[in-house]
Structure formats: structure tokens, C-alpha cells
Amino acid sequence: MTEPILTLSGITKTFPGVRALHNVALELFPGQVTALIGENGAGKSTLVKVMTGIYQPDAGQITVGGEPVSLPTAHAAFAAGVTAIHQETVLFDELTVAENIYLGHAPRNRFGLIDWTTMRNEARLTLESMAAGIDPDIKLKELGIAKKHLVAVARALSIDAQIVIMDEPTAALSQKEIEELYVLIELLKQDGKAILFISHKFDEIYRIADRYTVFRDGEMVGAGLIKDTTQNQIVQMMVGRSVDHIFPARTAQIGDVVLEAKGLSHPTEFDDVSFAVRKGEILGFYGLVGAGRSEVMQAVFGMTQTSGGTIVLDGKTIASKSAADAVEAGIVYVPEERGKQGVITSQPIFKNVSLPSLKKTGKSGFLRMAEEFALARTYTERLDLRASSLSQDVSTLSGGNQQKVVIAKWLATNPKVIILDEPTKGIDIGSKAAVHGFMGELVAQGLSVIMVSSELPEVLGMSDRIVVMREGRVIATLDNKGLKPETLVRLAAGIAEEAAA
Incomplete structure (x- = not known):
């Protein structure tokens, strides 16, 4: 079939002070996987919320099967055949697998009551068709993340959803589990489902996607067939902007090493992470979703405990068993989630x-x-x-x-060292400029700044050196002299790593 099953045209969504989406277009085709690609903050999550009825667009039109539809609620999107499988599955641990699969659309008997026998039998048949190996009668909390993803897929199959959105579905899976997910995606394709696959991993995109759509700054900047484009062309579409003349000039004198991390490891989040930040320096950390940057910073600040490695401050090894210990030593942390952790x-x-x-x-x-x-x-x-x-x-x-x-x-x-985790996330342009200006003042006064940011212009515009992380490891530490945004994206996404290094 050549006609799209779902079309979005002219979709615009604005929040106070932020234009999240502007005149966005998207087409999804039966039996095909369309990869949605873009930097963090490009508008991908907002679009998913529009498609699933959580947000209502300010302008634009959505059609399903060629007919215009309105999706005022999540239930309306569900009824229209749109379902989403998120990085963190939105299911209920205390319910059984069968109850999760049929929640909201359970089969009924002639008295209008839930037909529990039919529900369990149909859930079992659906799971068996996927070779999931899951008992429909056990509670969801007894399953691991990968199995929960399978339950979410079974739920999509149970409602005969025509549009399946997969938002970073492999972020928490092992390689074996990822391969099993690929098999399920092929099953969904053969069943005629249109799949929107959101991922930062280019190897995944080129492995399973038929089409691509690229977002940048809330706009659709490119779309087409995967076979007709290269990874470098997609990277260029993702970044496609200059970072010159946006950020304040700095004249700080960079001195000796103030803080050094040596071989920091955590059982599940990161491994063998080493870096050093000097007096009067802004050390940037860049990586894609799941790279482990925030987790490393929380360990440095004593919020979580490492399984290995040491932290050296002013030449002395410190052991921060709590955030209070880190503050006492001179290390402070401005968290990404300021509303929950900062104030x-x-x-x-x-x-x-x-x-x-x-x-x-x-x-x-x-x-x-x-x-x-x-x-x-x-x-x-x-x-x-x-x-x-x-x-x-x-x-x-x-x-x-x-x-x-x-x-x-x-x-x-x-403090001696201040860690800024996504320091300008969700704030307006004027406030961003004020924060950037003040960062320059901090290092001019001799403080050391570690800045975690998902915004390429910010990383390139403010950092003296940049640490690139991917999947819990440091991939490269680069001097920020003539550094191109494409280089950082390739390293963070694992494209031509050897050449870039």
C-alpha cells in the first residue's frame, strides 16, 4: 500500500514562552517503520503526546485512514487505533499480565460483566503468537523490563492498533532482548501495522526503519526513505545550525586540575568513567538519552554510591557517602529536575x-x-x-x-566545583543568556564548572573541553577548538567511532 494510514499536517503546539512544534508534518505507512530522529528537545516527545491525545495541537490536522480525526483524550487516540510503547512501560505492576493487556477493553459476557476466562485465553493466544513465554495469570511486577515491553506489544495487538509508537524501546534492554524486539517489530510489520520508532541509535534505525523523519527545534526538516540517505546526511539535518555569536566571550585563565574522577563505575548505570576539570574551566558533558551523564554527576555529588573508582579534589582523595559530604568538600550539584530535586x-x-x-x-x-x-x-x-x-x-x-x-x-x-545538569532546560531565551553569562563569571572567579547538556549549541558555545559519553562509558574527551557539531553527534551515536576518535 502506498497511501499513509496516518497523516499529520501543519501541527503546531506552543507553551508559555516555548514553541514546541511548528507546522509539523508526518506520514506513517502500513507495514513500514518510520524512524523519528532529532536531538533532545527537538519536539519528538511533544509530537507523541499530540498523537496519543495527551496534548491537543493549537493548529493542524490529523487524519487516520484518510479521514480527519480529533484526539481530545488518550482514550480517543486508543479508540482510533493509536497506541504507544514507552521507554518506561506505562502498565500496572499489581495487575496480572492478562489484565494489563485488556485494561479498558476487556471482553464481556452477556450480562455485561468481564469474561475472565475468555480474557485469559485470548491473552494466552496473543502471547503465544509472539513466542513471549509469559504466563498471563502472573502479576506484571514479577516480570523484567524486557518482558514488560512484550506485554505492551501484546496490548497493542489485542486492540488491533493500526499505529504503534515505540519511544526509545531498547534503552533498558540487553542485546539479546533487543534482537527479540526486532523480531516482534517484523511481526507487527507483517500484520500491516504502521510503526513510529523513536531512537538515538543509528545502528537500530538503519537495521529496522524503512523511512525517516528528522525534527530540529520543533520543525520537520527532512523526511524520506532510509535507503536513499546516509547517516552523515541525517546528522547534518539534525544539527544544521551555527552556534557562533550566541554565547558570551570568556577570558578565564585555566589553571591546575581541581577535581579528578578515576575509573568511576556503577553496577547498572556507568563503567570506568574518568575525567578531570581544571580551575577556571567549563567542562562540558554531551551524550544522547541513556548515556549515563546525569548518573555519573549524581555519583560525584554523593547521591548514589559507586562500585569502583575514586574522586580526587585538590589532590586529596575524598569519599562522599552523601550529598552533605560533597557539599562539605566543596562540590555542589544543580540537578536537571529542579522542581523535584533542586528547590x-x-x-x-x-x-x-x-x-x-x-x-x-x-x-x-x-x-x-x-x-x-x-x-x-x-x-x-x-x-x-x-x-x-x-x-x-x-x-x-x-x-x-x-x-x-x-x-x-x-x-x-x-563551592570549588559546581555541576550544572541541563542548566537551561525549559527556560526562556532571556534567562538562558543570564545563566550563560553567569557561568562565565563563575569561571572568571576561579570556580570549576561541569556542565551536562543535551543542546549542541550550548555545549559547543560554553565548554572549554567536551566529554562525550555513550551507553555509560566515556567515548572521547575533546578540546573545543574548531569542533564541529557533527563530530559530537557521530561519537554520541556510535557512527564511525574509530575515524572520529
Whole structure:
């Protein structure tokens, strides 16, 4: 069949201060896999939410089987034959496999009650057709991640979904499990399903995809047949922009090594990770989803414990068994999830800023509010935080100003090394410029900055050196002199690694 089963045209979605999708087009064909490719933040997840009824587009049209459809709810998308299999399966651990497969569309008897026998039998037949080897009567929590993915596929087959979205489905699977998933994808293709496959792994894309669509900055910038394009051409479409003249010029003098990680390992997240950051340096970390960058930083900060390796700060080996130990030593961490890990949104600005520095602001076991205010004022003014007063709850601030509160909190501890994990995620252009400018001030004052970022322009525009990670390992450490974005993408995605290294 040459006609698409699903078509999106002119899809636009805007959030306050952010244009997530602009005039996007996408076609999915029966019996074919279309790979959706793009950097983190390119708009892929927003598009999936539009297709599954979680978000409603501001403009544009969706057609299924040639007929325009409206998907105001997730249930409406489900009824239209659209289902999604996510990196983290959206299923229920306390229900049985059969109950998960038929949740929301269980077979009924003549009295309108659930026909449990028929449900279990049909679930068993579906699982057997997939050679899944799963008992439909066991609870989902007894299965591993790979088997849960199989249950999600069985659910798609049980509703006869015509469009199956797979969002990073192999991120947590072993190679053997990935091969089994490929077999299932072929089964879905033979059954005439249209599959949207989202992945950062080019070997996967070229292994199973028939078509590709590339997103960049919320727009569709390329589409076609996989056989008619090369990996390098797709990389060029992904990056396709200049990072010059966007970021502030810096004149910091880079000195000796301040912090060095040697052979850091974790049983499941990363292995043999080594790097060093010098005084007055911004060390960038780049990688695709699942590369292990944030997990390494959380280990350096003492949030998680390593199974091997050492951390050396100012020539002395330290053993941070907790975040408090790391702060005491002079290492602080601005997390990616600032709302969950960085601030207490229900508390005022001054209390958030003073929280790690209560020894400074307290006396004889009592807090001194005047000292807390003075400390908060000093650091929020340096960051040009915009708020009506320091008594304003953090929850009422914009994303950019919340980020400034987190940074101010840690600067007040007078750290030696500050780790910034996705420092400009979800904030507006003006706030991004303020954060970038302040990063330059930090290193000019002699601090060492480690910056984890998924945005290529930010990594290239702010870093002195760049560490590239893939699948929990350091692939390369590069001086940022004339470095091209294509080089970083190839390394992070595993394309021509030997040549790039």
C-alpha cells in the first residue's frame, strides 16, 4: 500500500514562552517503520503526546485512514487505533499480565460483566503468537523490563492498533532482548501495522526503519526513505545550525586540575568513567538519552554510591557517602529536575537559598531570619533574579528564575566545583543568556564548572573541553577548538567511532 494510514499536517503546539512544534508534518505507512530522529528537545516527545491525545495541537490536522480525526483524550487516540510503547512501560505492576493487556477493553459476557476466562485465553493466544513465554495469570511486577515491553506489544495487538509508537524501546534492554524486539517489530510489520520508532541509535534505525523523519527545534526538516540517505546526511539535518555569536566571550585563565574522577563505575548505570576539570574551566558533558551523564554527576555529588573508582579534589582523595559530604568538600550539584530535586517550591526564596548554609545563618541552634535574608539577597542579586520579594514562594516563579534560586543556593556555600545538569532546560531565551553569562563569571572567579547538556549549541558555545559519553562509558574527551557539531553527534551515536576518535 502506498497511501499513509496516518497523516499529520501543519501541527503546531506552543507553551508559555516555548514553541514546541511548528507546522509539523508526518506520514506513517502500513507495514513500514518510520524512524523519528532529532536531538533532545527537538519536539519528538511533544509530537507523541499530540498523537496519543495527551496534548491537543493549537493548529493542524490529523487524519487516520484518510479521514480527519480529533484526539481530545488518550482514550480517543486508543479508540482510533493509536497506541504507544514507552521507554518506561506505562502498565500496572499489581495487575496480572492478562489484565494489563485488556485494561479498558476487556471482553464481556452477556450480562455485561468481564469474561475472565475468555480474557485469559485470548491473552494466552496473543502471547503465544509472539513466542513471549509469559504466563498471563502472573502479576506484571514479577516480570523484567524486557518482558514488560512484550506485554505492551501484546496490548497493542489485542486492540488491533493500526499505529504503534515505540519511544526509545531498547534503552533498558540487553542485546539479546533487543534482537527479540526486532523480531516482534517484523511481526507487527507483517500484520500491516504502521510503526513510529523513536531512537538515538543509528545502528537500530538503519537495521529496522524503512523511512525517516528528522525534527530540529520543533520543525520537520527532512523526511524520506532510509535507503536513499546516509547517516552523515541525517546528522547534518539534525544539527544544521551555527552556534557562533550566541554565547558570551570568556577570558578565564585555566589553571591546575581541581577535581579528578578515576575509573568511576556503577553496577547498572556507568563503567570506568574518568575525567578531570581544571580551575577556571567549563567542562562540558554531551551524550544522547541513556548515556549515563546525569548518573555519573549524581555519583560525584554523593547521591548514589559507586562500585569502583575514586574522586580526587585538590589532590586529596575524598569519599562522599552523601550529598552533605560533597557539599562539605566543596562540590555542589544543580540537578536537571529542579522542581523535584533542586528547590522546595512551597517555601519562599530566602529559605531555599539559605537551606544548605544554615551554619552560617544560625547561632546556638537558632535560625536568624535577618541573616537568611542577607545571604539570599547577596546571591539572588548577583543572578538578577526577578521576584516581587524574597518572601515569594518559589512555585510562583518562572522556570528561569527557579533555576537562579537553585544556583544561588549552592553559590552561597562557596563551592570549588559546581555541576550544572541541563542548566537551561525549559527556560526562556532571556534567562538562558543570564545563566550563560553567569557561568562565565563563575569561571572568571576561579570556580570549576561541569556542565551536562543535551543542546549542541550550548555545549559547543560554553565548554572549554567536551566529554562525550555513550551507553555509560566515556567515548572521547575533546578540546573545543574548531569542533564541529557533527563530530559530537557521530561519537554520541556510535557512527564511525574509530575515524572520529
